[in-house]
Amino acid sequence: MAVKLDYGTASQRKLLQEGARDFLRKEIAPLVEECERKYHPLPKDMLQGFFKQLIPLGYVSSIAPAEYGGEDLDFVSCGVLLEELAHVWPSLAVSMMVQSGQARFVALHGTDEHRRKYLPGLLSADIIASLGGTEPNAGSGLRDLQTTAVLKGSGYLVNGTKLWITNGTICDICVVLAYTDKSKKTHGMTLLLVDRNESPFTSTNIEKLGLHCSSTAELVFEDCRVPADNVTGEVGSGYQLISSLLALARCCTSIVEVGISQAAVDQAVKYARERVQFGRPIAKFQLIQELIADMVVETEAARLLTYKALRLAKRTGQHFLESSAAKYYACETAGRVTARAIEVHGAYGISQECPTERLYRDARTLFAPDGPMPIQKLFIG
Structure with missing residues (x-):
């Protein structure tokens, strides 16, 4: 410890x-x-x-x-x-x-x-843990999830498929969102802690654009028996609990995007100072300076938005709007900043030998988790 x-x-x-x-x-x-x-x-x-x-x-x-x-x-x-x-x-x-x-x-x-x-x-x-919320037909719209947990004796039989699950291929436990009573709609959703050793399920790795070293998986539950004692929270409280989890997750995703943006800025500045063209470092050229200035300002703005959301989460727990604003802006910023960093690097920027190329892919891969940009705009609106 x-x-x-x-x-x-x-x-x-x-x-x-x-x-x-x-x-x-x-x-x-x-x-x-x-x-x-x-x-x-x-x-x-x-x-x-x-x-x-x-x-x-x-x-x-x-x-x-x-x-x-x-x-x-x-x-x-x-x-x-x-x-x-x-x-x-x-x-x-x-x-x-x-x-x-x-x-x-x-x-x-x-x-x-x-x-x-x-x-x-x-x-x-x-x-190792994972969270099983999203499904093939229930991403941001969790009300449409199809996974069910039917009480049979002393346990639940869980059936369904989860998709885009981080740590899914290697997890030992997965906190799974399932309907325990569809007639109650969102009030009929429950979170269950599924221990893979005791309640086996299958997982398949998903190859992604970026974040290659982070496991992302499809999980399939077929008559997966989970003890009734493995309900987390209360029966029927799953939707409310996962909504709070996702609000905090949006802040975390935003922070990751800020870290990516800052890394792209640092790499672009270093390269611009070292790369010599026409007899001087390209950092001396005003168009390169403009690119870097935009990258610096947007990264700092994304950072401020995200830490504001985290401060509200700490003080009041009410940060749904702010977490969506942070996710929207930080992701958009990381996409633009990493693209500009590639421009600063020129042809080298599109080589897989250039770390900035990976940052661009990683930034783009984070657009979808916890709700893509159009969904965040809907939350804000």
Whole structure:
């Protein structure tokens, strides 16, 4: 278990950020490009190994309550950690945010038995978690989900297919949203903790545009028997609980996009200073300066929007509008910023040897999770 951290003030968060940044750029960054080319996704033992390296810095257990063994960092401090990780390796950041989020969910909404049985393993990364919400015909419109959980004796029979599930191919547990009573509509949805060893289900890896090292899967449940005691929250509370989860997830996705944007800015500035054309660095050319200026300003605006949403989540818990605004703007920004970074790099920018090319793919891949841009506009409107 990590040593308890206290980062409640800006100066303390700065120490948190600097510690994470130093470790990530020295120990993790040199491994990223080779792993992204070789693994689609990372094998489970490798992912666990990376998670375990990051635990002493406050990762994994960051947002879990202290009384259950977590660090109980505020959401802004968690955002600082996640942004630094995304700057170095977006794939690992995405897998991390799901692991941390599910550890927090089990701590807050699981039973005492769930916390005893699963929480230590989640916080130590011995257990990998996923969230099974979206389906082939129920993405942002979760009311249309088809997965059912029918009570039979002392357990539920779960049937259905989940799609686009982060950590899905390697997860040990999955918190699954299912209808326990379709007649009650959203009030008939329930979240169940499905232990893969006790209640087997199948998974198939999905190859994606980017985020290659982060597992994304289709999960299939066929008469998957789940003990009735594995309900998380209350029967019928699933829709409300997952809506809150997704609002926080939008903030996390936004932070990952901010980290990607900042990495693209840093790479573009470095290349512009080193690349010489017509007898001088291209950083001296005004059109290159214009590209970089736009990248810097938009990245900072996305950062401010996202941290505003995280502060509201910390203070009031009411951040649905702000999380959608952050997701919309941060994703749009990351798409533009990484595209401009490729322009700064010229022909080299489209080579797979150029890290900026990967950042562009990673940024675009994050447009869909937790609701694509048109859905965020609908929420805002």
